[in-house]
Amino acid sequence: MIKASAPGKVHLIGEHSVVYGEPAIIAAIGKRIWVEAEKHPTKIVIRDRILSVKAEWMVNECIDVAMQAKAMWMHGFDEENFSKLFRFIKEGRNFKKVAIGLILHRLNINEGANLNVYGDVPNGSGLGSSSALAVALTKAISELYEKELTNDEINKIGLDIEKMMHGTPSGGDNSASTFGGLIWFQKDERGRPRIESLKQEIPFELENFVLTYIKKPANSTGELVSMVRNLDPTIREPRVKAIGQAAIDMRKALREKDFARVKQLINLTWSNLSELGLSIPEADVVIKKIGDIGGAAKLCGACGGGIMLAYHEDKKALKKVIRDAGYSPFETELGAEGARIEKPQV
Ligand code: MEV
16 A cells, blocks of 8 residues: 655745746645555545545546546636636536546556545645645555656646646645745746745744634635636736735745744735735734734635734734634644655554
């Protein structure tokens, strides 16, 4: 039996603007998805303990569905509208089937697997659950069939899977899940990823960052990315640029441990994300309260709900404000290990 895992992620800064070629700083977090895999001659038998579902598909069926999704993606890309694909994935509950079909197709595998999926990355919350699952599945299945993929190859398959879920993702989420740590992520003009580890530059532990789940987003990441893309460019572009510049400034501020500046940059980012229509009233209320005690906060990932990232030098006071507002703050490692094979327990 093979057991692989990959972490979720949190954007310290740069969500949404990263889709347009601006940089982002993304941390792999101490919450992961695990996939246990054993060979099966003809079928994919998947038990997903996160969603409490079990399914069985023939290998060919997975590959066929993945090819259908790929065709819908290409059509969606040409039409600049992925709604048909999103319906196919969401309403058809086809994400795992498509993901596995893509992996089998890319790796030229015609056999199946028994897959057991579990983990603690909350679904649809801005913590990269889909990319952690995509990367963990890729790592597990490739290892099971001795394909010896490099991290770059795993990351490329992870991105292909993310495209089915999100249309035109930046590739930042899957890169954080694959490579782990704290990364600087940016796409060049041709869409190629530039991934830099910030380990040397920011070797210390990031303290006083607190996460809080606010509310289930009403829209998926793909829908929220499309919503921003459909905004008038005169609204979108200056805000995307401002968040990009804030990411550049944040890198310097983190390097210099200038946390007063880090807070300013989180707040500046949040006003720009809000102006792009990515806030919800519940987040406005609690973020204002955090601002009132001298802290900073923003929603993460696709926003529109999900997880809030907050910072304050006085972590106790920060947690109290969040609790008093009716939420449960939590902490997690920022800069966790990327995709890995778990050693068998002795
Ligand atoms: C989603 O976690 C982050 C977004 O920037 C989309 C992406 O980068 O693909 C909203």
